[in-house]
Amino acid sequence: MADVAAVSDKGVHQDTVLNTKRKRKKSIQSPFWLNLMYLPVLLLFCVFIFYPFLKGIRLSFTNWDGYSPTFDWVGISNYIRMLHDPNIGIVVKNTLIYGVGSTLFQNIVGLLYALLLNKSIRGRGIVRTIVYLPVIVSPLIMGYIWYFFFQYNSGALNDVIGLFGHAKINLLANPQLNVWIITFVNTYQYLGIAMVIYLAGLQSIPKDYYEAAELDGATPLAKFFHVTWPLLMPSVTINVVLNLIGGLKLFDVITALTNGGPGYASQSLSTMMYKLYFAEQDAGYAATLGNLMFVMITVISVTALMYLRRKEVEQ
Amino acid sequence: MNNRAMKKNALFLLMIVIAVVHILPFYLLLTTSFKPESDTSSKWLWPHALYFGNFTNAWKHAHLGTAIVNNVIITGIAVTLVVFLGCLASYPLARFKTRLNKFMYTVFVATMIVPPLTILVPLYKFVAGMGGMNTYWAIILLHVTFNLPMAIFLFTGFISTIPKELDEAAMIDGTSRIGLFFRIIMPLLKPITATVIILTGVTIWNDYQFSLFFLQSSDSQTITVALSSFFSQYVNNIGWVAAGSFMGALPIIALYLFLQKYFISGLSSGAVKG
Numbered sequence: 001m002a003d004v005a006a007v008s009d010k011g012v013h014q015d016t017v018l019n020t021k022r023k024r025k026k027s028i029q030s031p032f033w034l035n036l037m038y039l040p041v042l043l044l045f046c047v048f049i050f051y052p053f054l055k056g057i058r059l060s061f062t063n064w065d066g067y068s069p070t071f072d073w074v075g076i077s078n079y080i081r082m083l084h085d086p087n088i089g090i091v092v093k094n095t096l097i098y099g100v101g102s103t104l105f106q107n108i109v110g111l112l113y114a115l116l117l118n119k120s121i122r123g124r125g126i127v128r129t130i131v132y133l134p135v136i137v138s139p140l141i142m143g144y145i146w147y148f149f150f151q152y153n154s155g156a157l158n159d160v161i162g163l164f165g166h167a168k169i170n171l172l173a174n175p176q177l178n179v180w181i182i183t184f185v186n187t188y189q190y191l192g193i194a195m196v197i198y199l200a201g202l203q204s205i206p207k208d209y210y211e212a213a214e215l216d217g218a219t220p221l222a223k224f225f226h227v228t229w230p231l232l233m234p235s236v237t238i239n240v241v242l243n244l245i246g247g248l249k250l251f252d253v254i255t256a257l258t259n260g261g262p263g264y265a266s267q268s269l270s271t272m273m274y275k276l277y278f279a280e281q282d283a284g285y286a287a288t289l290g291n292l293m294f295v296m297i298t299v300i301s302v303t304a305l306m307y308l309r310r311k312e313v314e315q
Numbered sequence: 316m317n318n319r320a321m322k323k324n325a326l327f328l329l330m331i332v333i334a335v336v337h338i339l340p341f342y343l344l345l346t347t348s349f350k351p352e353s354d355t356s357s358k359w360l361w362p363h364a365l366y367f368g369n370f371t372n373a374w375k376h377a378h379l380g381t382a383i384v385n386n387v388i389i390t391g392i393a394v395t396l397v398v399f400l401g402c403l404a405s406y407p408l409a410r411f412k413t414r415l416n417k418f419m420y421t422v423f424v425a426t427m428i429v430p431p432l433t434i435l436v437p438l439y440k441f442v443a444g445m446g447g448m449n450t451y452w453a454i455i456l457l458h459v460t461f462n463l464p465m466a467i468f469l470f471t472g473f474i475s476t477i478p479k480e481l482d483e484a485a486m487i488d489g490t491s492r493i494g495l496f497f498r499i500i501m502p503l504l505k506p507i508t509a510t511v512i513i514l515t516g517v518t519i520w521n522d523y524q525f526s527l528f529f530l531q532s533s534d535s536q537t538i539t540v541a542l543s544s545f546f547s548q549y550v551n552n553i554g555w556v557a558a559g560s561f562m563g564a565l566p567i568i569a570l571y572l573f574l575q576k577y578f579i580s581g582l583s584s585g586a587v588k589g
Contacts, residue, residue: 034411034492038404038419041463048438048460049426055437066436113333121327127334129575133341136571136578138521140539141560144546145340148347148358148557156343159357188340196582249430252523255543270432270524283436290433298428 053294059287066283078288087264087272094179095268095293098186099248099300105187106243107236110194115228117195118202128199132192139189143256146185147172150257175265178258182266185253190246194239201235202228237308244301249293269293347557369558377545377559382538383566385530389451389537390519393458397515400459401466402474402504406496408467409474410482420471427464431457432524439528449535457525462515469514473507474500510581513574520567538563 060078064071082088113131117124134142149156152170161169172178209227218226251270254260260267260275267275269289276286343358350356351366374380408420431438438457447453477500485495523539530536536544542556542563549555571578 031492034407035416035419037407037496038423040400041404041423041467042419044400044456044460044463045423045426048457049429049434052434052437052441053429055441056434059437059440066439116326116330116333119326121323121330123327124330127330127337128579129572130334130337132575132579133337133568133571136517136521136567137564138523138539138567140521140523140543141564142340144542144556144560145344148343148553149340151553154355154358154553156358159359188337193582196579245428245430249432251432252539255523256546270430273432273435277436277439283440287436290436293430294433297430297433301428 056287056290059284060291062284064284064287065281066277066286067281071284074284078285081285082288082292087267090264091267091269091272092292092296094266095248095250095270095296097179098183098250098254098268099244101180101183102186102190102247102250103240103243105183106191106194107239109187110191110239111198111232113191113195114198114202118199128195131195134189135192137189139186139252140256142189143185143253146181146188147257150181172258173262175262178266182250182254182257185257186247186250189253190243194243197235197239198232201232205231233308233312237305237312240308241301241305244304245297248297248300269296344557344561347553348561350554352552352554366554369554370562373545373555373559374562376549376555377541378533378536379538379541379559379562381534382536382541382563385451385535386520386537386566389455389458390516392451393455393462393519394512394516396455396459397462397466398508398511401463401511402470402501402508403496404463405467405470405474406500409471410479420467423467424464427468431461435524435528442529447529449530449532451535454525454529457529458515458519458522461525462518466511466515469507469511470504473504477503506581509577513578513581517567 061073061075062071063074063078117128117131150171152158152168152172155168155171157171158168161167171181205228209231210223213223213227249270250268251274254266254268254271258266260271264272269292273286273289273293276282276289346358346361348369349362349365349367351368354362354366404423408416408423442448442453442457445453481499482495485499486492490498521539522537523543526537526540527543530540533541542559545559546556
């Protein structure tokens with residue numbers, strides 16, 4: 001893996017050199033009709049992303065119920081309603097916990113796993129496979145599996161608690177705990193991706209750097225903070241941005257474990273939108289929340305991206 | 316020396332602990348699915364005798380047969396389209412970095428940030444208006460659209476690393492631009508194509524949000540939708556739900572164990588390169 005990355009980096013470099021040399025000549029040579037090759041993609045994006053996106057902004061100014069052919073314009077009243085919604089605070093807070101919490105845990109644990117499983121220990125390949133396995137299982141099914149674990153009546157965790165003579169605990173109905181249980185399950189599910197990206201990053205760090213650091217008498221900790229960490233920054237960027245986008249729009253795991261309940265206690269913006277649309281025929285307001293979600297995800301992930309990219313350039 | 320060996324053993328032990336912790340949920344899934352309803356022993360205990368009733372019942376009541384066929388059709392066609400349209404689009408974007416193409420690339424990749432859910436309401440209205448509810452074509456086009464940004468990101472990155480001399484040599488030999496793309500460039504894309512197939516394949520196979528919304532009839536349901544309605548119906552019959560979940564996850568777990576080398580190396584090479 002490391003070799004592939006190293007070789008390709010070289011390729012990019014050579015390519016850019018050649019590129020600047022022949023830039024002018026090339027761009028004149030390329031016939032314009034070649035751009036038709038991305039026309040199908042552009043068309044799909046216009047129909048299924050850009051057009052509905054604009055429509056969504058429009059719908060957020062209506063009281064459409066999701067079914068009837070007619071609706072009224074209500075101005076910004078959906079947005080005012082959002083500001084005064086007694087549940088919006090908890091839902092936005094949950095969405096942030098799912099997004100930021102999962103990102104933190106996934107990166108810390110994923111990095112620790114990668115550091116351990118990068119050492120030459122017998123059987124590390126099998127352990128990597130096991131840690132990565134949940135990534136490919138549907139998050140909904142993963143949610144059900146953990147439901148068997150945390151469930152009240154015959155949950156596996158309560159069996160253990162019972163062994164110690166303690167009464168059963170209804171963890172999933174506990175509004176303080178279930179948000180963190182969902183964050184934990186999401187972390188567990190995608191830990192494998194973080195680990196694999198960090199492993200690839202670790203393997204692309206040239207061995208000479210460590211040898212040089214050792215000659216200077218660097219301790220393992222110093223080696224980590226002065227060699228490994230700065231060179232791992234690109235992997236950190238990818239992991240953080242991917243995990244943020246994934247966590248902030250979390251849906252399946254919540255549905256499987258608590259269905260957002262009790263009340264709004266573990267609801268995220270995604271599950272609340274579904275509830276509004278499906279159960280409450282409140283499509284105009286659902287569209288408003290959709291726009292809020294888009295703004296949240298864009299602001300948070302672009303900020304994180306720009307901050308981390310700058311860190312990469314510095315070293 | 317002895318100190319070093321001890322340290323190595325400690326790390327090995329730590330690794331075993333990690334493996335056990337991560338395998339536990341799957342173990343619990345297995346024990347739960349092989350126990351009859353009458354068996355109320357702890358999920359931690361392996362069943363006395365393997366009971367297969369949960370599997371036959373779940374298969375029948377969750378309509379898993381139909382669901383798996385739907386999953387295969389939708390995922391197969393959608394992934395093929397993502398790969399084809401994705402590499403086709405990436406060629407001019409990677410090779411001819413005109414101002415227009417740079418702009419287009421940014422737009423294509425930036426759409427990754429748009430969560431499908433935020434445009435769900437208008438999308439639903441639009442698809443329903445076109446008669447696309449419970450149809451293969453609508454859900455396939457949706458999956459294709461939302462998986463293309465990642466595919467274009469990966470393909471464009473990869474094509475940029477292929478030397479341009481190759482194009483020029485082929486052109487001098489009299490190949491047309493299109494012939495060049497299909498005969499020279501496409502065969503070189505194999506490793507990144509594997510990555511794209513795996514990433515988008517897993518995403519589409521496991522999708523729940525879109526399928527829940529756009530595939531509501533029992534004939535068109537996919538595995539996740541079938542299981543979720545099965546779950547809400549038989550939530551108290553945990554053995555059935557476990558067996559259903561197990562069967563729903565089995566095809567992709569089997570595929571993963573079979574192709575795990577590509578799964579992991581594909582993800583890491585794609586991510587690091589990008």
